[in-house]
Amino acid sequence: MSNIMINLSHKTYPIHIERGLIDSIGKEIKKIYGGNKIAVVTDSNVNSIYGQKVEDNLKSEDYNVKTFVVEAGEKSKSVNVLLNLYDELLDFGVTRGDLIVALGGGVVGDLTGFAASTTLRGIPFVQIPTSLLAQIDSSIGGKVAVDLPKGKNLIGNFYHPEAVFIDPNVLKTLHKKFLHDGMGEVIKYGAIKDRKLFDTLLSFNGDEELLENIDEIIYTCCSIKKEVVEKDEKDKGDRMMLNFGHTIGHAIEKYFGYEKYTHGEAVAMGMYKITKNSEAMGITEKGTAELLKQILIKYSLPFEVEALDKSKVLNTIAMDKKNDRDRMNIILLNKLGEAFIKNIDSKLMENYI
Known part of the structure; x- marks a missing residue:
């Protein structure tokens, strides 16, 4: 044990x-x-x-x-x-x-x-x-x-x-869809804190090899969360980085009435969308969004969402509990394995979706 x-x-x-x-x-x-x-x-x-x-x-x-x-x-x-x-x-x-x-x-x-x-x-x-x-x-x-x-x-x-x-x-006993749903969060850990984990996941040859190594993956993810929670239990600092992909992801879930996409699928799209845009702004290392796209495809996770009304998504994001008056914290990547918190004017969120 x-x-x-x-x-x-x-x-x-x-x-x-x-x-x-x-x-x-x-x-x-x-x-x-x-x-x-x-x-x-x-x-x-x-x-x-x-x-x-x-x-x-x-x-x-x-x-x-x-x-x-x-x-x-x-x-x-x-x-x-x-x-x-x-x-x-x-x-x-x-x-x-x-x-x-x-x-x-x-x-x-x-x-x-x-x-x-x-x-x-x-x-x-x-x-x-x-x-x-x-x-x-x-x-x-x-x-x-x-x-x-x-x-x-x-x-x-x-x-x-x-x-x-x-x-x-x-x-x-998990249906493949829900195994892959969980992989959305596993990939998140690699993206924000552990490049080695990210590369290991990218190297696996399918779900069988993933499940053979799942004990170690679970232990790694739990260890990362332990470290973050012990530093910042109440989500005022470093723990916010665990929300990478979630601000847009939660909005996507609500937009489709929690029926079209699972949580992990929505987070996957949120991670890719915000990284693609931050990379275009010169904030994130070039090639990061493409690697995210590759790993999401590998685990049958969506990376883009169609027919999204940006104004409705922004209205949902405005209700996010992490907002503080007219400002909000978003989580971006410098590069894979290295995330940071960026405090922005809420009106600028449109640039990241």
Whole structure:
């Protein structure tokens, strides 16, 4: 088992990475939780594959377990689903001494984490991420949120789990589209912080070789996120660099009603679009956008979006939670492996999309 410790001023928690970990999840949770009641939150897709296995595993350790299932997809990260989840948790009789488990991808992790942070002013929870995107990004660092009609993650909190349990074997059941969705975020890590990771990903001969090396890739991405989060937990400085591609990506997701593109696909297009434009301005090293394009094509990710109304995208970006009055921070590359934060007048954002 590979272990990474997140060390914050107010909290320390482990990330455990091991193949087959989900088969002994009850024993692992027993090491950190001595209570009786566990509420598991998952989605309809994950529940059909792992729900019963996790519930039975927890019950084998004499826990009183109840599983709550939400519909799979971004639309479950909404206030209405959140309100329903509050009711179900309270009907189950959860207290601040109990435990909530988020079993699923980024949507489940964000929704469950926010519910845990706000129910009874805070109930401990753990993350069992089942998608690549969640394993290397959204389950780590304490960002939890739900969406509003005006945009993604506009109601949120910083609330860290007690532990993150990552089983790379669960990725074998992922549809290729969602494996590649996660690769959007993996590529982001290479682009902003680790040229060696970027080049390694570019060198793989297909998904089979990728999955053979996925443990090391997950460990590398989690280590990068650990370093960034420990320096800047509340997203006021270096942590903003993890948003490379996200300002435009979130706007693309909303523009198409969270139906046409996955998060990783939208981030992929956001990374390419902003880099292509910053390169044209002489900010980014020549050839960077072309390498990004090559790696996105390699992992079946889109790099350009058609029929985009620029004015509507700018209106969505104007609602971004990272904006500060009439200015905003955007993330650009000097070159691959080296990102920086640029503070611009919001009116200039048009030049980057």
